[in-house]
Amino acid sequence: MSPSAYVVLAAILFTLGSVGVLVRRNAIVMFMSVEMMLNACNLAFVAFARMNGNLDGQVVAFFVMVVAAAEVVVGLAIIVTIFRTRRSASVDEPNLLKY
Amino acid sequence: MEVTTAAGGAFAYLWLLIGFPLAGAAILLFGGKRTNRWGHYVGTLAVVASAVYAVILLLALMGRSAEDRTAVQHIADWVFINKFSASIALQLDQLSMVFVLLITIVGSLIHVYSIGYMKDDPDRRRFFGFLNLFVAAMLLLVLADNYLLLYAGWEGVGLASFLLIGFWQYKNSAAAAAKKAFVMNRIGDIGMSLGIMLIFVTFGSVTFSTVFDQADQANDTTMTWIGLLLLLAACGKSAQFPLQAWLLDAMEGPTPVSALIHAATMVTAGVYLIVRSGPIFDQTIAASTVVVIIGTITMFLGAFIGSAKDEIKKALAGSTMSQIGYMILAAGLGPVGYVFAIFHLLTHGVFKANLFLGAGSVMHGMKNRENMRRYGALRAAMIVTWLSFMAATFAIMGIPPFSGFWSKDDIIHAAFEHNIIIGICAVLAAGFTGFYMTRMLVMTFFGKARWEDDQHPHESPPVMTIPLIILGIGSIFTGMALLFWGNIETWLEPVTGFETRELAVPAVVLEAITLVVVLIGAAIAIAMYRRSVAVEAPKGNVLVRAARNSMYDDAINDTIAVRPTYWLSRSLVWADRSVIDGIVGGSAAFVGGLSGRMRRLQSGFVRSYALAMLGGAVLVVVVMLLVRLP
Amino acid sequence: MEGSEVVVFWVCGTLAVIGAIGLIISRKAVHSALWVALTMINLAVLYIANSAPFLGMVQIIVYTGAVMMLFLFVLMVVGVDSSDSLVETLKGQRWAAIILAFGFGILLVSGVANGLVEANSVGLDAANDADGGNVQGIAHLLFTDYLLAFEATSALLITAALGAMVLAHRERWQRAATQRELSEARTRTGAGVVPLPNPGVYARHNAVDTPALLPDGTPTLLSVPEPVRGRGDARPVDHSGLAEVDDLSSGTAALPPTGRSLADDPRAES
Numbered sequence A: 001m002s003p004s005a006y007v008v009l010a011a012i013l014f015t016l017g018s019v020g021v022l023v024r025r026n027a028i029v030m031f032m033s034v035e036m037m038l039n040a041c042n043l044a045f046v047a048f049a050r051m052n053g054n055l056d057g058q059v060v061a062f063f064v065m066v067v068a069a070a071e072v073v074v075g076l077a078i079i080v081t082i083f084r085t086r087r088s089a090s091v092d093e094p095n096l097l098k099y
Numbered sequence B: 001m002e003v004t005t006a007a008g009g010a011f012a013y014l015w016l017l018i019g020f021p022l023a024g025a026a027i028l029l030f031g032g033k034r035t036n037r038w039g040h041y042v043g044t045l046a047v048v049a050s051a052v053y054a055v056i057l058l059l060a061l062m063g064r065s066a067e068d069r070t071a072v073q074h075i076a077d078w079v080f081i082n083k084f085s086a087s088i089a090l091q092l093d094q095l096s097m098v099f100v101l102l103i104t105i106v107g108s109l110i111h112v113y114s115i116g117y118m119k120d121d122p123d124r125r126r127f128f129g130f131l132n133l134f135v136a137a138m139l140l141l142v143l144a145d146n147y148l149l150l151y152a153g154w155e156g157v158g159l160a161s162f163l164l165i166g167f168w169q170y171k172n173s174a175a176a177a178a179k180k181a182f183v184m185n186r187i188g189d190i191g192m193s194l195g196i197m198l199i200f201v202t203f204g205s206v207t208f209s210t211v212f213d214q215a216d217q218a219n220d221t222t223m224t225w226i227g228l229l230l231l232l233a234a235c236g237k238s239a240q241f242p243l244q245a246w247l248l249d250a251m252e253g254p255t256p257v258s259a260l261i262h263a264a265t266m267v268t269a270g271v272y273l274i275v276r277s278g279p280i281f282d283q284t285i286a287a288s289t290v291v292v293i294i295g296t297i298t299m300f301l302g303a304f305i306g307s308a309k310d311e312i313k314k315a316l317a318g319s320t321m322s323q324i325g326y327m328i329l330a331a332g333l334g335p336v337g338y339v340f341a342i343f344h345l346l347t348h349g350v351f352k353a354n355l356f357l358g359a360g361s362v363m364h365g366m367k368n369r370e371n372m373r374r375y376g377a378l379r380a381a382m383i384v385t386w387l388s389f390m391a392a393t394f395a396i397m398g399i400p401p402f403s404g405f406w407s408k409d410d411i412i413h414a415a416f417e418h419n420i421i422i423g424i425c426a427v428l429a430a431g432f433t434g435f436y437m438t439r440m441l442v443m444t445f446f447g448k449a450r451w452e453d454d455q456h457p458h459e460s461p462p463v464m465t466i467p468l469i470i471l472g473i474g475s476i477f478t479g480m481a482l483l484f485w486g487n488i489e490t491w492l493e494p495v496t497g498f499e500t501r502e503l504a505v506p507a508v509v510l511e512a513i514t515l516v517v518v519l520i521g522a523a524i525a526i527a528m529y530r531r532s533v534a535v536e537a538p539k540g541n542v543l544v545r546a547a548r549n550s551m552y553d554d555a556i557n558d559t560i561a562v563r564p565t566y567w568l569s570r571s572l573v574w575a576d577r578s579v580i581d582g583i584v585g586g587s588a589a590f591v592g593g594l595s596g597r598m599r600r601l602q603s604g605f606v607r608s609y610a611l612a613m614l615g616g617a618v619l620v621v622v623v624m625l626l627v628r629l630p
Numbered sequence C: 001m002e003g004s005e006v007v008v009f010w011v012c013g014t015l016a017v018i019g020a021i022g023l024i025i026s027r028k029a030v031h032s033a034l035w036v037a038l039t040m041i042n043l044a045v046l047y048i049a050n051s052a053p054f055l056g057m058v059q060i061i062v063y064t065g066a067v068m069m070l071f072l073f074v075l076m077v078v079g080v081d082s083s084d085s086l087v088e089t090l091k092g093q094r095w096a097a098i099i100l101a102f103g104f105g106i107l108l109v110s111g112v113a114n115g116l117v118e119a120n121s122v123g124l125d126a127a128n129d130a131d132g133g134n135v136q137g138i139a140h141l142l143f144t145d146y147l148l149a150f151e152a153t154s155a156l157l158i159t160a161a162l163g164a165m166v167l168a169h170r171e172r173w174q175r176a177a178t179q180r181e182l183s184e185a186r187t188r189t190g191a192g193v194v195p196l197p198n199p200g201v202y203a204r205h206n207a208v209d210t211p212a213l214l215p216d217g218t219p220t221l222l223s224v225p226e227p228v229r230g231r232g233d234a235r236p237v238d239h240s241g242l243a244e245v246d247d248l249s250s251g252t253a254a255l256p257p258t259g260r261s262l263a264d265d266p267r268a269e270s
Helices: A003-023 A027-052 A056-086 B009-013 B015-035 B039-062 B094-117 B124-143 B147-165 B172-203 B208-217 B220-238 B245-252 B255-264 B266-276 B278-282 B285-308 B312-332 B335-365 B383-397 B403-418 B420-445 B462-485 B488-496 B507-529 B542-548 B550-601 B606-628 C002-025 C029-049 C053-077 C093-116 C125-130 C134-143 C147-168 C179-189 C226-231 C239-250
Strands: B071-081 B084-092
Touching: A003 A027, A003 B606, A003 C002, A003 C029, A003 C093, A027 A056, A027 C002, A027 C029, A027 C053, A056 C053, A056 C134, A056 C147, B009 B039, B009 B071, B015 B039, B015 B084, B015 B124, B039 B094, B039 B124, B071 B147, B084 B094, B084 B124, B084 B147, B094 B124, B094 B255, B094 B266, B094 B335, B094 B462, B094 B488, B124 B147, B124 B255, B124 B266, B147 B172, B147 B220, B147 B245, B147 B255, B147 B266, B172 B208, B172 B220, B172 B245, B208 B278, B220 B266, B220 B278, B220 B285, B220 B312, B245 B255, B245 B312, B245 B550, B255 B266, B255 B312, B255 B335, B266 B278, B266 B312, B266 B335, B278 B285, B278 B312, B278 B335, B285 B312, B285 B420, B285 B542, B285 B550, B312 B335, B312 B403, B312 B420, B335 B383, B335 B403, B335 B462, B335 B488, B383 B403, B383 B420, B383 B462, B403 B420, B403 B462, B403 B507, B420 B507, B462 B488, B542 B550, B606 C093, C002 C029, C029 C053, C053 C134, C125 C134, C134 C147
Parallel strands: none
Antiparallel strands: B071 B084
């Protein structure tokens, strides 16, 4: 099984994730899309690790998971805080930081 | 011209001449209010002291032989930069001596007169301080032994003139007149400073003796330029055409100021400069000719204005311009005329001071009103003033044996020797003099009383009339004294040179013709003003109106200088605003406008930013593929 | 192995892509979360297929188990607004996003295909066996070569935990109102003095999502719990029931089972 198949799959998932970030307004769904993109990257890392025959790729994927976990915790806390004040989870609502 | 005598004997304290009035000025101006009560006596005493010392110096000078009458006193080193050197050194020679006498003696009389004239002015102390300052600066001007120090005195008298014209600075007209005099003098001063620079560049020195010794070695063009620049300076200071406009306005100052500064001394500084620089003008026919022409023009201009003005002081100011025109004319004639220019300057200094002080006395008795059309029949009320005024009038008209006759006649004589047209002009101007002086005399002292109802004319106090009497006597005898007793021609000859030429017409005939012309002028004036004078000035013909408006000099100045300057400034401001600021402001506005549009991209929508990031990522991938793929 | 891996890849890969598409097109956030969970489980399988059993397990436990559940908890908190209109509000955003993403995907895929089409896997068997297994191999790397990064992640996690607590914490500025105070406030304002209507009152159903009917027959959403109302899950009113209520109140119909007339009903008067 060629690693290119996995990498192509990762690319497709990444693209879909980015579409999700761009078209969905709900902050939580956007967040899920980001997670999707991170996972796509992880898949590529794992595939490359296997292709090159060393475990460094897997270690990097592991770190990505750790960082993603931390990011989710903080990000969701922010979303909850915003929701509390604005009663909305739409990312189009907090747009005061502009011209 | 070799400096033959170091300062010694009576000359050892030459600086005291300047020192007395300078100390007086310092005491009065820095002394504050506590000098209010006695300050004017200090000021007068300082000038009188100078006058006494001047007389002592005169006697000492006369005790020497004719070649030995130049005393130089070096006081301090002043400017020494590489080759350029100028020291504070005083030079007393025959020319300076007569000026010193004129300044100190006439100055003393005017100081005494001012004690009475300024009696009720709350600022009398300041007035005397300024007067002393003026005397000091004027003495420095005539005693300087180099051009740079002369320039210092030159500016000093300009400053004093400015301060004194604007002495009643709460009057707008006085403040404006002071500014006008100052600005117009600056134009002349440009000529002065450029002239001094050119002298230094040409001769490597600014000391009189050094410069004059080398004067015949420089080329004609340079000398012409120096001459013209010095003439410009003289025009500014002596109110000669085309810088004459300030003198009439300068009459806003107190009358003693008009007498001392704007009649007897400061305005003759230009004549002094030209005569002093005689060796330079001797080298250049062109510059001398211009001097003569300027003198002639001013002579008529002043006479013309003096004939039409109704304010007594302005009429006198016109007369001053005219008489200085005579002097400048004479000075332009070269060695033929220098002596007579100075001679006329001295007699004029006396009788014009007399006239101004007389006018001041009249105004003093007439509640400071100047309009001659509201005078008339004052001879009964002011006998002393009337008599002294009349003596001075005869002097200025050149009636023998009054002093003006001797000096003016000599100038006319010299003018005829030089050029017959100039001579005829001089005679005609003498006729004008006869007209306007007689007009003044008749309008003021004769005819019917045309006073306003509240007028009670009275004679001035003795402190004012005594100087008038002395000056009146001076008006009669100065000419004869200088000519027969003082031998002014031989006295000045070592400094200025002197030569005579024979005329086709005998001098007596010329004198007779001049006298006839003067009398005709006087007769016309009597005929016009003896019977009746309109209280309101009649409209008059074009010439009268022009003369009444000082030949429209303000309008001309406005057109020639002021408006183009305004226009230039405005266009420069416009250029600054639109072009310079336009570029600066334009680029700022461009960036601002661009930013204003660019900031619309900052919509605040996170997803728009994310879209831009994705676009950037696509670009990066494209670039990477393009670089790597081949 | 080769053949079975192809099957696994196609099955799990397809499911993962379906999950991703589901994430994008689901209206409700909860559905999106479930679609993501699907994708992640399938990715875990693919990790295992790529000789990464440790990562596969972590993926399931940490991602699918912890992170996605965290998402669901937050969705519960924010649940009232969790329904998302799919109408795009930013002009051109959707089309630009799709076109750009499409181009991006094409570029990535073509680049990958161009670069990796002949690439062959070395395989991880040797590397996994070197330390006696995949977990041991990763542990070896983590505690040797990547020790510094590993320690740094610990600091990161603590910071994140603290940050989450600080952000989510809400200080109570005043004492909580007691029941008595609340009721006094209600009485004072005159709003909602009586208790809210129960679901299903005067209605044919007494289910939680069925709105109660007011005496004049109009349904009131006040009777439906707020989360249900917020999700838009309130049930429409049964119109036959409404008609019957109308009949009853106008007196044209009687209540058959009891036989009592309306006149006997003391409430009909009022």
